Amino acid sequence: MTLSLVLQALFAGVTNGIVYALVGMGLSAIFKGSRVINAMQGEFAVIGAMTTVLLLTKAGWPYAAAIAGGAVAGALVGAFIEVAFVRYMAKKSASEDSFLLLTIGLALSLSASILYFVGRDGHLLPPLGGEGVLIVMDAVIQFHALWLIAIGIGATLALRAFYHRTTIGLSMMAASIDADGAATTGINVARMRTFTFVLGGLLGALGGILVTPLIGVDYQLGLNLTLKGFAAAVLGGLTNPLGAAVGGLTLGLVESLAIIGISSSYKDVVAFSVLIVIMILMPQGILGRAGRRGG
Amino acid sequence: MTSLSAGYGALTVLRDVSLKVGDGEAVALVGANGAGKTTLVRAVCGLLRARGGRIVKNGADITATPAHDLAQHGLAVVLENRRLFGELSVRENLILAETVGRKARGAHMRFSWDEVTALFPVVKERMASPVELLSGGQQQMVAIARALLLQPDLLIMDEPSTGLAPKVVKDILLVIKALRERGMGLLLIEQNVGIASEITDRAYVMSVGSIVHEIGPGEWQSFLTDERLVKAYLG
Amino acid sequence: MKFNEWEERKKMSVSSFIAKLAGATALVGLSAFGVQAQTSGEPVKIGAIVSATGAGAGLGVPERNGLLLAEKDINAKGGIKGRPIKIIVEDDASNPDTALSKANDLIFGQKVQALLGPSLTASTVAVGGVTHANKIPQIAFTGIGPAVERERKCLAHVLPPQRLNATALLEYAKNIKAAKIGVLHDAGYGNVVMAELKPLADKYGVKLVAVEKFEIGATDTTTQAAKVKAAQPDAVFIIATSATPFRNVKQIQIAQPVIAAIGSSSYEYVNAMGPAADNIVIPEFVVGEDPLPHQKAFVELYRQTYNSTPKNYEAAAWDAAHIIAAALNKAGADATGEKLCEAMKAPYTGVLANYDFSADDMTGIPISSFVFSKLVGGKYTRTPFRVAQ
Numbered sequence: 001m002t003l004s005l006v007l008q009a010l011f012a013g014v015t016n017g018i019v020y021a022l023v024g025m026g027l028s029a030i031f032k033g034s035r036v037i038n039a040m041q042g043e044f045a046v047i048g049a050m051t052t053v054l055l056l057t058k059a060g061w062p063y064a065a066a067i068a069g070g071a072v073a074g075a076l077v078g079a080f081i082e083v084a085f086v087r088y089m090a091k092k093s094a095s096e097d098s099f100l101l102l103t104i105g106l107a108l109s110l111s112a113s114i115l116y117f118v119g120r121d122g123h124l125l126p127p128l129g130g131e132g133v134l135i136v137m138d139a140v141i142q143f144h145a146l147w148l149i150a151i152g153i154g155a156t157l158a159l160r161a162f163y164h165r166t167t168i169g170l171s172m173m174a175a176s177i178d179a180d181g182a183a184t185t186g187i188n189v190a191r192m193r194t195f196t197f198v199l200g201g202l203l204g205a206l207g208g209i210l211v212t213p214l215i216g217v218d219y220q221l222g223l224n225l226t227l228k229g230f231a232a233a234v235l236g237g238l239t240n241p242l243g244a245a246v247g248g249l250t251l252g253l254v255e256s257l258a259i260i261g262i263s264s265s266y267k268d269v270v271a272f273s274v275l276i277v278i279m280i281l282m283p284q285g286i287l288g289r290a291g292r293r294g295g
Numbered sequence: 296m297t298s299l300s301a302g303y304g305a306l307t308v309l310r311d312v313s314l315k316v317g318d319g320e321a322v323a324l325v326g327a328n329g330a331g332k333t334t335l336v337r338a339v340c341g342l343l344r345a346r347g348g349r350i351v352k353n354g355a356d357i358t359a360t361p362a363h364d365l366a367q368h369g370l371a372v373v374l375e376n377r378r379l380f381g382e383l384s385v386r387e388n389l390i391l392a393e394t395v396g397r398k399a400r401g402a403h404m405r406f407s408w409d410e411v412t413a414l415f416p417v418v419k420e421r422m423a424s425p426v427e428l429l430s431g432g433q434q435q436m437v438a439i440a441r442a443l444l445l446q447p448d449l450l451i452m453d454e455p456s457t458g459l460a461p462k463v464v465k466d467i468l469l470v471i472k473a474l475r476e477r478g479m480g481l482l483l484i485e486q487n488v489g490i491a492s493e494i495t496d497r498a499y500v501m502s503v504g505s506i507v508h509e510i511g512p513g514e515w516q517s518f519l520t521d522e523r524l525v526k527a528y529l530g
Numbered sequence: 531m532k533f534n535e536w537e538e539r540k541k542m543s544v545s546s547f548i549a550k551l552a553g554a555t556a557l558v559g560l561s562a563f564g565v566q567a568q569t570s571g572e573p574v575k576i577g578a579i580v581s582a583t584g585a586g587a588g589l590g591v592p593e594r595n596g597l598l599l600a601e602k603d604i605n606a607k608g609g610i611k612g613r614p615i616k617i618i619v620e621d622d623a624s625n626p627d628t629a630l631s632k633a634n635d636l637i638f639g640q641k642v643q644a645l646l647g648p649s650l651t652a653s654t655v656a657v658g659g660v661t662h663a664n665k666i667p668q669i670a671f672t673g674i675g676p677a678v679e680r681e682r683k684c685l686a687h688v689l690p691p692q693r694l695n696a697t698a699l700l701e702y703a704k705n706i707k708a709a710k711i712g713v714l715h716d717a718g719y720g721n722v723v724m725a726e727l728k729p730l731a732d733k734y735g736v737k738l739v740a741v742e743k744f745e746i747g748a749t750d751t752t753t754q755a756a757k758v759k760a761a762q763p764d765a766v767f768i769i770a771t772s773a774t775p776f777r778n779v780k781q782i783q784i785a786q787p788v789i790a791a792i793g794s795s796s797y798e799y800v801n802a803m804g805p806a807a808d809n810i811v812i813p814e815f816v817v818g819e820d821p822l823p824h825q826k827a828f829v830e831l832y833r834q835t836y837n838s839t840p841k842n843y844e845a846a847a848w849d850a851a852h853i854i855a856a857a858l859n860k861a862g863a864d865a866t867g868e869k870l871c872e873a874m875k876a877p878y879t880g881v882l883a884n885y886d887f888s889a890d891d892m893t894g895i896p897i898s899s900f901v902f903s904k905l906v907g908g909k910y911t912r913t914p915f916r917v918a919q
């Protein structure tokens with residue numbers, strides 16, 4: 001095993017990890033804000049990416065505008081889902097299981113709709129920073145991957161700042177901690193829950209848009225991303241969106257290191273074994289307890 | 296409020312409740328457990344939809360106003376069990392209220408940040424600390440502070456003394472008295488009639504969802520000494 | 531019937547005879563010019579099951595296109611002894627249970643004389659029991675599967691067994707003198723081909739210096755590709771039904787030649803590869819952009835009808851339909867069971883490949899039928915390399 005191979009594995013691990021992190025952060029944000037486990041988080045990624053693809057290729061928008069459009073699409077779908085479905089079910093005091101069923105159903109419907117409207121083809125997006133690569137000791141990492149990592153880290157920091165330094169962010173946290181206390185402190189709890197879904201949709205879409213130049217987007221990508229994002233979120237402590245960042249990176253790195261350290265055949269076995277061990281040792285997730293202090 | 300009815304689902308808890316709090320008055324609502332006092336509070340502060348009747352404040356009909364808009368009408372509530380945001384710091388709990396209060400009252404802030412922190416020294420000391428680490432009494436102080444920052448002229452307090460040591464209760468009563476001196480209206484829900492009689496001018500007695508007795512101004516003493524009445528209405 | 535009608539009928543059957551003769555040698559041009567041979571009478575019913583939806587749709591949809599085009603073509607050339615052929619196409623939605631119920635439907639309900647398909651191995655195994663028990667000749671669109679299929683002497687295949695696909699990969703490696711091979715394969719299709727490749731590698735004197743696996747639906751295979759790169763092979767085999775490994779291989783700048791198994795050849799995957807669809811050789815059969823002389827007519831007709839370029843699965847289905855039609859023409863339009871089965875078992879030069887259903891593997895495709903295409907800048911080109919028989 002050469003240093004170059006280890007480095008390559010680290011590059012891949014971190015890149016994948018940040019993608020898992022972005023999806024996981026959205027999932028965690030939604031859970032934190034509404035106690036809904038969003039099984040369609042990965043679909044936000046697909047919606048965001050597909051919208052960007054369509055705006056770029058069919059509508060001829062400039063890339064930056066198309067990306068913004070894709071992110072907005074994710075946010076809007078999030079808002080729509082909250083207003084159309086979640087709010088109604090919350091009024092009827094639906095249980096957490098019911099919400100999970102709802103989001104599973106939505107995930108399947110959305111995936112099928114995308115198959116219907118867009119077809120089976122996979123689509124790519126232009127990589128940020130061009131097709132160039134950075135080569136370190138024979139290990140290759142695309143400029144786009146570096147951008148992805150930078151944006152991912154930026155998003156994580158921005159999310160933390162958002163929650164603690166903006167009124168809306170604080171209000172969203174407050175609404176999720178104690179709805180009655182929040183309402184009597186002048187916070188519109190229902191609106192905060194909508195914003196939570198908007199945030200989740202936005203983060204999911206961003207993850208999808210950023211990952212598409214590397215792996216392409218198709219109607220099946222959503223489910224894969226949801227699973228990985230969920231693992232990242234749980235690993236990091238489900239109520240702490242920033243924990244999802246740590247969880248995602250951990251998952252990505254464990255996968256890569258398992259491939260080079262043990263064998264590619266056992267990658268999933270090893271990755272999930274490690275996750276299980278972590279969960280046993282830290283049942284609240286890696287940043288779980290910090291999450292209880294508002295992360 | 297007049298003829299207020301409210302309930303949960305198929306259950307109607309309040310039937311035809313009417314009570315009044317005048318400007319700057321301090322009124323208590325007493326009664327045994329299960330009398331419907333908390334339901335009343337939830338209905339008044341917009342957490343529960345009234346089924347019948349009206350709630351009017353300063354001429355404005357606030358029966359259907361949602362909880363988060365009540366600060367605009369000068370109403371703030373300190374709920375039972377305080378309902379603070381545990382993971383957040385004291386500062387974060389308070390800032391949320393201050394922003395709302397500022398928007399509701401504009402430039403005429405009756406309770407500025409500095410004033411409130413002066414009123415509650417513990418708040419000043421533990422600003423950065425997560426609220427859940429504070430003691431019960433300290434948390435109660437934070438809850439009151441938070442309500443004040445909403446700039447109310449009528450404060451509703453639901454069982455503020457519950458679960459607190461007598462010394463702490465004393466401190467809280469001092470704060471409430473100070474607020475009263477500044478002209479703050481008060482609707483106090485209390486099981487402990489002794490406490491209620493100390494800080495309010497008059498009271499309503501509730502039982503099984505209705506008001507069964509009124510204690511007029513100056514009538515506290517006679518009520519408390521009449522064992523028959525006390526037993527009959529408070530169990 | 532009236533005299534005029536009878537005269538009309540005689541005239542039509544004469545011109546249909548002429549058309550059949552002309553059509554047998556002249557190619558598609560006839561139907562292109564709108565000269566259609568007339569068929570009449572009770573249709574000859576052939577059943578077909580494909581995975582038009584679900585995971586196998588990448589195979590099933592092209593196969594269905596090939597079947598329907600073949601049906602038109604066969605009927606344009608006079609059908610089965612003047613009677614029209616009707617190919618009833620059912621969708622098993624990539625589910626073996628559905629395939630079985632469709633098979634029962636076709637055999638007992640529609641009373642078809644033969645069955646074409648299914649697209650997937652699991653469905654073929656499910657359906658094979660019924661066709662075998664009821665002596666329904668079957669031409670499947672999968673390579674040969676479990677050992678039991680070898681026993682079924684009326685179940686033929688128009689796509690090569692995986693052993694042959696593996697051989698083709700190794701033949702090309704031999705051609706470019708690659709002695710050390712790195713393999714990147716997926717856990718489904720890849721496993722199946724690898725099972726055949728490993729023992730063959732020894733025979734070809736080729737060393738598999740790296741064999742890296744990734745799961746189906748993997749979103750990233752970069753680390754596995756890096757391990758392949760680190761083993762410094764002379765060439766890299768990619769065996770997958772996804773574009774992802776191809777992209778990852780190019781992203782980490784593996785410079786060695788890439789040879790891919792036929793499962794990656796569809797345009798769906800090529801388009802998804804983006805700029806990575808370059809310098810990749812695929813042993814396959816039909817390169818629509820540059821067809822072999824005997825494939826040209828089919829490719830043209832397909833282009834005109836569907837406005838797209840056909841590849842292997844369309845051609846395989848076309849061949850299956852034509853083979854059964856030829857067998858019926860030989861044994862009689864009402865031939866069934868053993869008789870039809872025997873008529874099927876003769877060497878046949880198809881568009882996809884040469885077949886011989888009398889061969890042991892019920893396929894008979896020789897290694898020489900393989901055409902080695904090369905992806906250059908996202909487009910297919912045909913290399914001149916063939917394996918001499």
